[in-house]
Amino acid sequence: MDNKFPNKISLNAKSVAIIGGGLAGVAAAWMLHCSGYKVVLIEKRPFLGGRAYSFTDSATGVEVDNGQHVFMRCFSEYISLVKQVGSFDKTKLQSSMNVEVRDSGGNIGVLSSSPLPSYLSFLPSFLFYRYLSINEKIKAILVLLKIKFIKNIQSEDLQNISFKDWLKNNNQSEKSIRNFWDLIILPTLNDHSSNVTTSMALMVFKTTLLGDRHASDIGFAQYGLSTVMGTPMKDKLVDCGVSLVLGKQVLDLKHSKGVITELKLSDGQKIKADFYISAIPPFALMSLLPDSLKKTELGLAGTHDFSPIINAHIWYDKTVADFEWTAFINSPLQYVFNRSVISNLDQEGTYLTISISGASEFWSKTKEQLKELLVDELNKCLPLTASAKIKRFIIIKEQRATFRNLPGASINNRLKSATPLDNFYLAGDWTDTGWPSTMEGAVISGNLAAKAIIARDGSGN
Ligand SMILES: Cc1cc2nc3c(=O)[nH]c(=O)nc-3n(C[C@H](O)[C@H](O)[C@H](O)COP(=O)(O)OP(=O)(O)OC[C@H]3O[C@@H](n4cnc5c(N)ncnc54)[C@H](O)[C@@H]3O)c2cc1C
Incomplete structure (x- = not known):
């Protein structure tokens, strides 16, 4: 049409x-x-x-999203709609998937796709992925292959078991779940793997990492x-x-x-x-x-039932990072977007957005408590922030951000x-x-x- x-x-x-x-x-x-x-x-x-949606922040004059929204190339009906209304050129979509994963020690692990066909595409980067041991990588690859060939992801068994339990039953360690599986599940299902059905988690993996070679190219609004x-x-x-x-x-x-x-x-x-x-x-x-x-x-x-998302928006007076966006492991920072770079903002300093999915554990914290927690964490993970001054800090809490896919419903x-x-x-x-x-x-x-x-x-x- x-x-x-x-x-x-x-x-x-x-x-x-x-x-x-x-x-x-x-x-x-x-x-x-x-x-x-x-x-x-x-x-x-x-x-x-x-x-x-977004609104213009009167203090900075910058358009601020209620929450960072990410899409993937496999979002075909969404992309088609955005193209039909004529604003696809205001989005950024990777030509091939590339995710940088940082830790507080300044290390960077990369998950990216290669010219290999389909679901093998991201394996070369995975073999070098620094946050899992060789043993954990082999076990994860075996499970990915298993997922690729599961036909009926809607079976009662898979609906009733949490993805975390299913992963444990399939020899995945806590570290592997934290440093790899949840890295994908948390932003896509807005819940930890312990709180999602295996059926929906398998749908995510089959459609993205194990789908077409470009299925998981990542995109977002540039403005x-x-x-x-x-x-x-x-x-x-x-x-x-x-x-x-x-x-x-x-x-x-x-x-x-x-x-x-x-x-x-x-x-x-x-x-x-x-x-x-x-x-x-x-x-x-x-x-x-x-x-x-x-x-x-x-x-x-x-x-x-619903799962919350919290977004923190921080403006620093200096350049504190040069990446467009990055993931963090073992950190409440989860995913950080550098809006100064993404939107090519004509302003001194850096505007960062921190997107915290499955944010129930942070929900009761006040703005000041969240500020203290996140700023401390940024100082550890992005040391340039420690010597920069914070010009503005906004917290946006969305309590009913997404519906949940709880196991055993x-x-x-x-x-x-x-x-x-x-x-x-x-x-x-x-x-x-x-x-x-x-x-x-x-x-x-x-x-x-x-x-x-x-x-x-x-x-x-
Ligand atoms: C912070 C946050 C981050 C997110 N991140 C992502 C992401 O990275 N990637 C992604 O794909 N998705 C993300 N999502 C989820 C995504 O935003 C939603 O899945 C999607 O926008 C839902 O669209 P919808 O039209 O179904 O519902 P809604 O967007 O909720 O639209 C329903 C509309 O109905 C209106 N309405 C309600 N009652 C009435 C009434 N009685 N009369 C008239 N109007 C009414 C509401 O005002 C609203 O505008 C995120 C959501 C949030 C909140």
Whole structure:
């Protein structure tokens, strides 16, 4: 459906009202618009982008993300959407995967892909990876090969066991789990391997490191997330005639005889459409659902658990690092992004963003406590910071950053796009996409909901 959007929408076009202007809602809006539907997208905040947004920090004048967002080349539907709204040139995507992993001793280990085919591609770098012994590397390679050839990753056994226990059962040491497996699991699933199902962890490895040679090339927005996503998405949708209702919340879903009949907004406005999509997080859906619908399978939306992310933003008065971004092992720093280099900032000094995934253990710490902890750690790991002055420090805590993939959850609460109501569909990263809570999952979910409406409606308009 690339760029085949109609210039003129037929007078008989059916209408779709989409609740939620995150990536899922935007993807659904775009695909339905391209298929000839009249689309209205309602977002409670005054901007699009949902959990991936930025704002201008008044003290520095710099655009600050609510949280560093990373994608990979295997995020094909996300990349396609960003290309279609015309802002892919505002992202940076590696031509081949290369991850530098530092420790507090100043050492650097590298994981990178080579010209070898497919899943063998990263092995040469792995053999030189300094944070595992030869014995641990051989054992890890054997497990990677095992993962490559496991066919049914959704088996009950794999759903019920934590990835950490599964790794231990497969001869992986604590050190190997910490210095290799969790290096990938923590940022992708926003939880430690002890808290994720083996099924989802295997999906991550099969799709990234063991996927196509370029699957795990890493990318991120070069500028603020709203400059790269929310704003161009808004402009594109408005330009081609999608109705945007921003800054208004949907407060009520009216339903009768098995269909949604109307949405009520916070300003009293009522919106009627032929089809409706909920592209909001599961807890937000729960607060909209009338009690009678909570008793249907839709009520499973209320059973999701969430994992937090904390981002620290620090401005130093001097240049303290020259890398674009790096991972740290055995450190709360986890992943550090040098926004001065990435965004080519025209300012003296260095602006670093520290992204802490699976941040429950840090959640109760105050801003001052986090500052002390992270600044001390930076002084150890990046010694140039010790002699630099901190000009500004911001902490952003996102409590419900991503839904969790806990092991042994006895219910499948990732709902399909179709619902018990005939004209009501679900989207959102938490729905049944097969992907973890990511931008790719969100875009896939929006596309799936749009396709379900198009299929239900015949060939579309
Ligand atoms: C700090 C942080 C870091 C992250 N890092 C990454 C990363 O590195 N890589 C990655 O791929 N993913 C990352 N994610 C996850 C990613 O942001 C999400 O998976 C994705 O953005 C979810 O999109 P969505 O459209 O499903 O939901 P959301 O983005 O939550 O969008 C839902 C929208 O619905 C709106 N809404 C809610 N209720 C109503 C209502 N009643 N009426 C109208 N509007 C309503 C909300 O305001 C919101 O805009 C991160 C998330 C966070 C918070």
